[in-house]
Amino acid sequence: xxxxxxxxxxxxxxxxAVLFIMALRGLSSPESSRTGNYCGMLGMLIAVTTTALxxxxxxxxxxxxxxxxxxxxxxxxxxxxxxxxxxxxxxGFHSLVGMAAVLVAGxxxxxxxxxxxxxxxxEIYVASRVEMALGAxxxxxxxxxxxxxxxKLQGLVSGAPVSFKxxxxxxxxxxxxxxxxxxxxxFDQQPAVFWTMTALAxxxxxxxxxxIGGADMPVVVxxxxxxxxxxxxxxxxTLGNDALIITGALVGSSGAILxxxxxxxxxxxxxxxxxxGFGGDSSAATATxxxxxxxxxxxxxxxxxxxxxxxSVIIVPGYGMAVAQAQHALRELTDELKxxxxxxxxxxxxxxxxxxxxxxxxxxxxxxxxDEVFELExxxxxxxxxxxxxxxxxxxxxxxxxKTDPTSPIYGMPIxxxxxxxxxxxxxxxxxxxxxxxxxxxxxxxNTMMLFGDAKKMVESIIRNL
Amino acid sequence: xxxxxxxxxxxxxxxxxxxYYVVWSVTPALHTPLMAVTNAISSVIIVGALIAVxxxxxSLSKVLGFIAMTLAAVNIFGGFTVTQRMxxxxxxxx
Numbered sequence: 098x099x100x101x102x103x104x105x106x107x108x109x110x111x112x113x114a115v116l117f118i119m120a121l122r123g124l125s126s127p128e129s130s131r132t133g134n135y136c137g138m139l140g141m142l143i144a145v146t147t148t149a150l151x152x153x154x155x156x157x158x159x160x161x162x163x164x165x166x167x168x169x170x171x172x173x174x175x176x177x178x179x180x181x182x183x184x185x186x187x188x189g190f191h192s193l194v195g196m197a198a199v200l201v202a203g204x205x206x207x208x209x210x211x212x213x214x215x216x217x218x219x220e221i222y223v224a225s226r227v228e229m230a231l232g233a234x235x236x237x238x239x240x241x242x243x244x245x246x247x248x249k250l251q252g253l254v255s256g257a258p259v260s261f262k263x264x265x266x267x268x269x270x271x272x273x274x275x276x277x278x279x280x281x282x283x284f285d286q287q288p289a290v291f292w293t294m295t296a297l298a299x300x301x302x303x304x305x306x307x308x309i310g311g312a313d314m315p316v317v318v319x320x321x322x323x324x325x326x327x328x329x330x331x332x333x334x335t336l337g338n339d340a341l342i343i344t345g346a347l348v349g350s351s352g353a354i355l356x357x358x359x360x361x362x363x364x365x366x367x368x369x370x371x372x373x374g375f376g377g378d379s380s381a382a383t384a385t386x387x388x389x390x391x392x393x394x395x396x397x398x399x400x401x402x403x404x405x406x407x408x409s410v411i412i413v414p415g416y417g418m419a420v421a422q423a424q425h426a427l428r429e430l431t432d433e434l435k436x437x438x439x440x441x442x443x444x445x446x447x448x449x450x451x452x453x454x455x456x457x458x459x460x461x462x463x464x465x466x467x468d469e470v471f472e473l474e475x476x477x478x479x480x481x482x483x484x485x486x487x488x489x490x491x492x493x494x495x496x497x498x499x500k501t502d503p504t505s506p507i508y509g510m511p512i513x514x515x516x517x518x519x520x521x522x523x524x525x526x527x528x529x530x531x532x533x534x535x536x537x538x539x540x541x542x543x544n545t546m547m548l549f550g551d552a553k554k555m556v557e558s559i560i561r562n563l
Numbered sequence: 564x565x566x567x568x569x570x571x572x573x574x575x576x577x578x579x580x581x582x583y584y585v586v587w588s589v590t591p592a593l594h595t596p597l598m599a600v601t602n603a604i605s606s607v608i609i610v611g612a613l614i615a616v617x618x619x620x621x622s623l624s625k626v627l628g629f630i631a632m633t634l635a636a637v638n639i640f641g642g643f644t645v646t647q648r649m650x651x652x653x654x655x656x657x
Contacts, residue, residue, distance in 0.1 A: 117604045118581060124589040124597050127653035134596075134650055137604055138643050148610040154617030159629050163616065167636020174637075175644035183595055183649075190602045190642055193634040197608050200631035204615035208624030212614055224568055322598050329605045334571055336611050342571055343578040348605040350582035355594060447591065454594030461652040468656050472591050 101150055109147040110340035116140030117344050121351065127467055144340050153211055180462045181419045184318055184451040185250035191321045192243035198236025198328035199295060202229040205335055206291055212336060223283050225335055230279045230291065232331030234298040239324040241302030246317050249306075250451060256311025264308060265372070271301045309370065312416075314451045315359040316370045323352025355453050362447030364499075364510040392528070395546040397555060400487075400522050401562035403546075407484035407520075409440040411476065413513055414456050415449045417490020417525075421552035424463040427489065430556050431465065433563050443470040444477075444513055446494035473513060481517040488515060489524045490552050492531030498538045505535055521545045524555045596649045603642025609635035 101109075116136045123133015149160065178186050205212045206221070206229055214225040221229075248254045278294035309317050330345025360367050404410055412431070418424060431441045443465065449456045460470055480486065488495055491513075499510045515521050516539055523545055530536050539545055548555050589597050612635055615628025 113607070114578075117607075118585060120600055120604060121582075121585045121589065121597070124593045124600070126590060127593065127650070127655075130593060130596065130650045130653070131647070134600060134643065134646050137600055137646075141604065141607060141639055141643070144607050144610055145613065148613045151614075151617075153614045155619040156617065159616050159625070160613065160632065163612075163629055163632035164636050166633050167638075168640045171637040171639065171641030172644050175641040175648060178645065180649070183599075183645075186645065187595075187598050187602060190599075190638050193638045194602065194605050194608065197606065197612060197631040197635040197638075200627045200634070201608060201611035201615060204624040204627040204631065205611070207627065208615065208618075208622055211618055211624060318598070322601060325605050326601065329608045330575060332608050332611050334568075334575075336614065337567060337571065338610055339571070339574055341607055341610060342575050343581075344604050344607045346575050346578035347582035347585070348601040350579045351586040351597065351601045354583065354586045355598070358591075358594075445591075452595060452598065454591060454597070457592040458595045458649055458652070461649070461654070464652075464654065466656040467592055467653045470592060 100152075101147070106147055106151065107339065109143055110338065113140040113144040113147070113340045114343040116143070117340075117347060121347060180458055181422065182251075183458060184314060184455065185247050187452060188243045188247040188250055188318055188321065191318075191325045192240050192247065194325040195236045195239030195241075195243060195321075195328055198325075198332050199233050199240060201332050202233035202236065202335065203291075203295070205229050206233075206288070214335070221286055226283055226286060227279065228331055228334040230282050230294060232328055232335055233291070233295045234275055234279065235324055235328040235331055237295050237298035238302035238305070239321055239328050241299045242306045242317075242324070243321045245303055245306040246314065246321060249311060250314060250318075256314075258310040259307040264304070268301060268304050271297055271304070275301065305371065308372070312451075313363075313370050315448050315453055315455075316356055316363075316367075318452045319352050319355035319359055320371075321352070323349050323356060326350070326352055359448055359453060362511065364507070390541045392540050392547050393543075393545060395522070395548055397548065397550075397558035398562045399546065400548055400555075401559045403520055403522065404434060404439065404485055404487070404559070405437050405563055407439055409442075409483045410434060410485045410487060411442050411444050411480065411483050411515075411518070413444050413446070413486060413488045413491050413495060413515060414460070415446070415489070415491025415494065416451060416455075417492075417552055419450060419455065419459055419490070421490065423489060423553040423556050424459045424465075426553050426556040426560065428460075428463040428465050430560050430563075431469075433560055437563070441469065442476065442479075444473065444480075445470060446473055446491065446513055447511075449491060449494060473511060477514050480514045483518040485520045485522060486515040486518040487522045487524070489556070492525070492537055493535065495539055496531070496535060496537045498535065502538075507535055515539065516542055516544070519544060522548055524548045524550070524552050526551065592653070593650075596646050599642055599646040599649065603639055603646060606635040606638040606642065609639065 120137030326348025333341030612632035
C-alpha cells in the first residue's frame, strides 16, 4: 500500500475543497457552469481516493460494493427523473446526506478508536462528543424533515399545513431536551444518551416541517439544503477533516442564502415561514373569494389574434405551467410568434415554482434560450412598454394589490408589474384564488382577458389559431 | 486537540464567508443546479463512512459505515449526473 505523508493528505483535501469552491463559482454563468461541475467531480474523486489510501482503510471489499450500489441507483435516478420532479428529487437527496451524517456519527461513537477520538483516559474527547452529537442531531433533522418535504412535494401526503394545539411549546420542549442531552452526553458517554438524543432529533425534524404549507416549499427545500451542509460540517469537526468542514460551510451558507432570497421573494420573514400555517385550505380563501364582479373572458382564437398583432410579448410562467407540463407547448408558441416578427421574452418571479430556479430549468429543458429568460428586477420596467403579457400558471406574483392594499396578506411582496402592459392574457383553470387565498385584482381590470382552461391545452389551441 | 479545534473553527468561519460571496454571484437562473451540486458535494461526508467501513474486522461501526457509504454514493453519482443533465440544457439563442 502507498503510504501518504500527512502533509500530502492535507494538501489533497485542500485541493478538493478549492475544486468544490470552483464548482460553485462556475455557476455564475451557464457557460462556465459545465466546467464547474467537472471541478466538483474531480474534487470528490481526490477526497475519496485520499481517504481510501489512508491507514484507517484496511479492506476494500465493502467499499467497492457500496460504491457500486450507489453508482447504479444514483445514475439511474438522475438519468430518468423528470425535470418537473426536481424539487422532490433534491429533497430526497438531502435526506440521504442527513442519514449518512447520522450513521457516520453513530459509527464514530460505536468505534471511536478507528476515528482517533479516544482520549488517554479511554473515553471519547469531550470536544469530539459535542461535535458528533451535533452532527447526528442536525443530520437527523435534515433526514426526517427532507422525507416529509419529499412526501409533500411528491403528493404522497397533502401539501396543506398540519398544525395542532400546543405545537410550538412541544417543539420548544423537544428542542430543549436535545440540547440538554447533548450537554449531559459531555459528562456521561452512554449509548442511551446518544441514541435518545438522535431519536428526538428525528422527531423534531418531522414536527418543524409538517406545519409548512406546500407553496412555502422553496424555503423549506433551501433550508434543508443548508442543514445538510451544517450536518456535514459537524461531522468534519468530528473527523478533523478540513475538506469536509469547508464543504459543509459552503453548502450551509448556500442554502441559507437561497432561503433568504425565497423569503424576500414572498416578503415574509424566515420565522414567519418556519412557524408555518400559511396557505393551504384556509377559510380566508373562500371568504375573500366571493366576488361576482364581471371578468372579460376570451377564447384561444382571440388570444392568437391579439398576440399575432403585438410587437412584443412577455410570458410569465408559474407552478401551474409545471403541473400542466405546458413548457414544451409554450416554447412552440414562442417560435410561432417569433416567425410572425413578435419579440418574445420570459419573466420569472423569484418564488415561481417549488424550488429556487425551478422555472428556469423547465424552460431550459424546453429549449428556451436562457438569454430570453429574465429575473424580476431585470424585466419589471419593461411591462409598461409591452403590448401583451401572457400569464400561465402564476397568480399571486402578478397581483397588483400587493402594492396597493395594506390589508392584503401578500402586501409588500415584490410582484411582476404585468398590469402595466397594454393587454394581459391570463390562462387559468377557473376563478379560484391563488395559494395565498387572495383574490387577484388583475382579473377585473379592463385590459385583462381571462382564458379559462388547462394551461397546456389552451396554449396548443392558441398555436392552432395563429 | 484544543489548538486543533481553534484552527478548524478558523477554517470553518472563513469558508462560510467564501460560500457567502461565491453563492451571491450565482445567477438566479442556475439556482436549481446550485442546489443539486451542493447536494452532491456535501456528500463528501463519504470520507467519514470510508473510515468507518475501512477496518478489516466486522463491527457495528463497519455496518453503519457501509450503509452511510451507500447512501452518500447514491447522492454523489446522482447529484453530479443530474446537475450535468440540467446544465447541458442551458443554451444561448442561436
